Amino acid sequence: MAAPSLAADTRDTKNLPFLYRHYPREELLGALRRMHLIRKFEEGAEESYMRGLIHGTMHLSIGQEASAVGICLPLTREDQITSTHRGHGHCIAKGAEVKRMFAEFFGKTTGYCGGRGGSMHIADVSTGNLGANGIVGGGIPIAVGAALTAKRLNTGKVVVSFFGDGANNEGAFHEALNMAAVWKLPVVFVCENNKYGMSTSTERSTAVPNIADRAAAYAMPGVIVDGNDLSAVAQASHEAVERARRGEGPSLIECKTYRYRGHSKSDRNRYRTKDEIDEWMANRDPIERYEAELSAFGIATAEELEAVREAVRAEIAAGIDFAKESPAPVVADLADYVYTEQN
Amino acid sequence: MDTAVRELSYSQAIQEAMAIALEADERVILMGEDIGVYGGAFQVTGDLIERFGPERVIDTPISELGGAGVAVGAAVTGLRPIFEFQFSDFATLAMEQIVNQAAKMRYMLGGAVSVPLVMRFPAGSGTGAAAQHSQSLEAWLGHVPGLKVIQPSTPHDVKGMLLAAVADPDPVMIFEHKLLYKMKGPVPEGHYTVPIGKAAIRRDGKDLTIVATSIMVHKALEAAETLAGEGIDIEVVDLRSIRPLDRETIIASVKKTSRLLCVYEGVKTLGIGAEISATIAESEAFDYLDAPIVRLGGSETPIPYNPELEKAAVPQVPDIVAAARDLVSGVR
Ligand SMILES: Cc1ncc(C[n+]2csc(CCOP(=O)(O)OP(=O)(O)O)c2C)c(N)n1
Ligand SMILES: [Mg+2]
Numbered sequence: 001m002a003a004p005s006l007a008a009d010t011r012d013t014k015n016l017p018f019l020y021r022h023y024p025r026e027e028l029l030g031a032l033r034r035m036h037l038i039r040k041f042e043e044g045a046e047e048s049y050m051r052g053l054i055h056g057t058m059h060l061s062i063g064q065e066a067s068a069v070g071i072c073l074p075l076t077r078e079d080q081i082t083s084t085h086r087g088h089g090h091c092i093a094k095g096a097e098v099k100r101m102f103a104e105f106f107g108k109t110t111g112y113c114g115g116r117g118g119s120m121h122i123a124d125v126s127t128g129n130l131g132a133n134g135i136v137g138g139g140i141p142i143a144v145g146a147a148l149t150a151k152r153l154n155t156g157k158v159v160v161s162f163f164g165d166g167a168n169n170e171g172a173f174h175e176a177l178n179m180a181a182v183w184k185l186p187v188v189f190v191c192e193n194n195k196y197g198m199s200t201s202t203e204r205s206t207a208v209p210n211i212a213d214r215a216a217a218y219a220m221p222g223v224i225v226d227g228n229d230l231s232a233v234a235q236a237s238h239e240a241v242e243r244a245r246r247g248e249g250p251s252l253i254e255c256k257t258y259r260y261r262g263h264s265k266s267d268r269n270r271y272r273t274k275d276e277i278d279e280w281m282a283n284r285d286p287i288e289r290y291e292a293e294l295s296a297f298g299i300a301t302a303e304e305l306e307a308v309r310e311a312v313r314a315e316i317a318a319g320i321d322f323a324k325e326s327p328a329p330v331v332a333d334l335a336d337y338v339y340t341e342q343n
Numbered sequence: 344m345d346t347a348v349r350e351l352s353y354s355q356a357i358q359e360a361m362a363i364a365l366e367a368d369e370r371v372i373l374m375g376e377d378i379g380v381y382g383g384a385f386q387v388t389g390d391l392i393e394r395f396g397p398e399r400v401i402d403t404p405i406s407e408l409g410g411a412g413v414a415v416g417a418a419v420t421g422l423r424p425i426f427e428f429q430f431s432d433f434a435t436l437a438m439e440q441i442v443n444q445a446a447k448m449r450y451m452l453g454g455a456v457s458v459p460l461v462m463r464f465p466a467g468s469g470t471g472a473a474a475q476h477s478q479s480l481e482a483w484l485g486h487v488p489g490l491k492v493i494q495p496s497t498p499h500d501v502k503g504m505l506l507a508a509v510a511d512p513d514p515v516m517i518f519e520h521k522l523l524y525k526m527k528g529p530v531p532e533g534h535y536t537v538p539i540g541k542a543a544i545r546r547d548g549k550d551l552t553i554v555a556t557s558i559m560v561h562k563a564l565e566a567a568e569t570l571a572g573e574g575i576d577i578e579v580v581d582l583r584s585i586r587p588l589d590r591e592t593i594i595a596s597v598k599k600t601s602r603l604l605c606v607y608e609g610v611k612t613l614g615i616g617a618e619i620s621a622t623i624a625e626s627e628a629f630d631y632l633d634a635p636i637v638r639l640g641g642s643e644t645p646i647p648y649n650p651e652l653e654k655a656a657v658p659q660v661p662d663i664v665a666a667a668r669d670l671v672s673g674v675r
Contacts (some may be wrong), residue, residue: 118471198381331655
């Protein structure tokens with residue numbers, strides 16, 4: 001995930017898309033691994049939920065993996081993100097370990113939030129993830145605050161704020177973008193536009209055709225990318241992150257993407273057609289597309305791709321075992337973390 | 344009224360009340376997030392969009408502050424909005440319009456307008472949805488003069504109180520515990536109202552008064568049944584409305600039983616129990632007390648995700664049984 005020096009391998013990359021010119025082979029396979037890890041993590045979480053091992057609800061980002069991974073590709077471990085209710089992918093893309101994520105879902109002390117937060121509050125602060133959020137739009141001003149810190153303390157960090165298309169109609173979005181622009185803060189706003197906020201399509205909720213059109217109101221670049229094209233996402237992110245690092249202020253990136261699963265566990269998919277879902281799954285799957293490119297460009301053989309998948313499957317299985325075996329918090333510790341411990 | 348009574352769930356009772364209101368009065372509209380084809384996050388609006396159309400069952404963007412404000416403006420000028428928050432927690436985003444505008448507009452304008460607005464808040468813990476989707480914020484709104492705040496605990500009451508709220512010229516906030524939605528109970532057909540501001544005695548008793556709200560009424564009744572087996576006779580008062588508060592019913596009950604236990608899910612400190620306790624302390628019932636007043640409320644924490652911790656964060660039946668037993672047996 002660290003910003004790489006230019007490819008050391010000997011491939012002739014000059015006619016290839018950005019991603020393949022810019023990142024060495026290990027990074028490219030690392031990105032594939034993370035995309036698989038996100039999907040398999042969510043499938044594992046979903047299955048555990050169906051079997052009654054996990055309670056509550058969860059919002060799956062299956063189908064949106066290229067956005068999470070591509071955006072985080074140019075980020076360093078120290079750079080920060082704020083995430084959303086649909087935040088498992090962001091957490092993994094930023095470098096979290098799936099075993100501690102599973103442990104959180106199982107409500108265990110070894111989970112990233114000590115079993116207090118669950119899916120909707122998944123976070124790994126050690127890899128720069130300031131947290132998923134149960135409040136739509138809640139993370140956007142927080143990202144601006146983190147960028148204010150980066151600027152004041154001169155840390156060189158860039159902050160990325162992920163949010164959905166639905167969040168662009170919250171006041172917090174508009175207030176936050178304005179401040180970020182006025183103060184030229186090192187923040188990148190990333191809208192993952194999967195066409196719906198729960199059941200409400202962007203056509204029905206939003207006055208402009210593209211969320212990126214909102215950028216004009218806050219005098220920042222607004223870029224639209226195919227959110228299922230890893231290279232396109234990574235390139236847009238790279239440019240916005242570099243701009244932020246140079247002190248030139250915020251950008252807004254809109255990743256056009258699609259969620260395969262229902263909004264949450266209570267969705268009957270009444271607001272969209274099966275044809276629409278099938279079309280996205282059959283023709284635009286981000287992982288399939290990326291694997292096809294890796295093959296076509298001679299970056300990985302079929303066996304090497306399978307080896308990545310196999311390693312991911314093993315990591316997922318080990319993660320679930322870790323979660324199951326971990327201890328649950330005890331009721332006596334209910335009030336831990338309400339306030340900061342001071343002695 | 345000559346009406347048949349059927350078993351309906353709490354959410355069906357709400358839906359029926361809204362349908363009756365929409366049918367009876369063209370001015371009534373529903374507003375909220377995903378209340379149309381989705382049917383509402385808890386399927387409370389269900390298929391009302393098919394019956395009344397998208398002009399009257401309005402999906403808002405995810406804009407709680409703006410949406411609430413639009414509802415206030417519409418109410419002031421001639422519509423009768425019923426506004427659904429997807430979760431009561433999101434009232435926090437709309438507090439400006441609820442607290443500064445809806446609650447005060449009539450007063451500030453010297454009585455020149457009314458704000459006939461109904462807001463519905465799915466509330467409470469027990470669903471594993473963690474700290475930002477499980478709160479019980481009714482006491483926040485109960486603190487605001489100009490609002491009426493109710494917590495119906497049965498399908499019968501929620502229908503009648505919602506219809507009373509729609510008829511009310513002032514803003515009425517309805518807190519609906521999410522775990523009640525599937526609970527069934529007898530509900531008369533057709534239009535009827537249950538008055539806002541009147542508590543209900545759910546069980547007569549002589550040894551102890553439990554004043555409970557919302558889902559805690561059911562837990563208190565369960566605890567009372569357990570203790571009946573030990574010869575302890577508990578009176579359960581269902582508060583139903585926290586503003587206005589039916590002080591008379593509480594005072595009369597405590598004068599009869601001489602002991603008071605308050606049970607509510609909101610955070611204990613500075614919560615509804617404090618108001619009920621103070622009501623007794625300030626009244627003639629104080630002289631009748633044989634034991635200190637006891638409150639059981641939510642823990643002084645956010646609601647945690649882990650299911651065991653989540654249960655421990657709000658009063659459960661065994662907690663009520665233990666507290667009631669201690670009170671009556673003089674341990675306290
Ligand atoms: C302030 C607030 N309002 C409503 C909700 C309920 N809710 C959770 S996710 C969601 C849809 C969000 O849509 P979008 O921003 O497009 O993200 P997506 O779910 O599509 O990833 C809604 C309405 C919430 N969590 N917070
Ligand atoms: Mg969306």
